[in-house]
Amino acid sequence: MTKDPVCGMTVDDKSPHxxxxxxxxxxxxxxxxxxxxxxxxxxxxxxxxxAGDRASRP
Structure with missing residues (x-):
C-alpha cells in the first residue's frame, strides 16, 4: 500500500491509476x-x- 501524492489517501498497489x-x-x-x-x-x-510515498515499482 502507498499514499496518493495528491490527496494522501491510501492506495492499493494494484490501482489502475x-x-x-x-x-x-x-x-x-x-x-x-x-x-x-x-x-x-x-x-x-x-x-x-x-513523505516517502512513491511506488518504486512500475
Missing part, C-alpha cells in the same frame, strides 16, 4: 487525482518524496 515521472511510478486513488498530478507533477512529486 498510475503515472510515471522522472523514472518513478506514482499510484492514485482515482483518475481525477492522476490528472491533477499530471498537470503539476513537480508539485506533487516533491510532496511524495518528502
Amino acid at each position: 498510475r503515472s510515471t515521472h522522472a523514472g518513478q511510478t506514482y499510484l492514485f486513488c482515482s483518475a481525477a487525482c492522476k490528472t491533477k498530478f499530471e498537470e503539476e507533477p513537480e508539485r506533487y512529486a516533491a510532496r511524495a518524496e518528502g
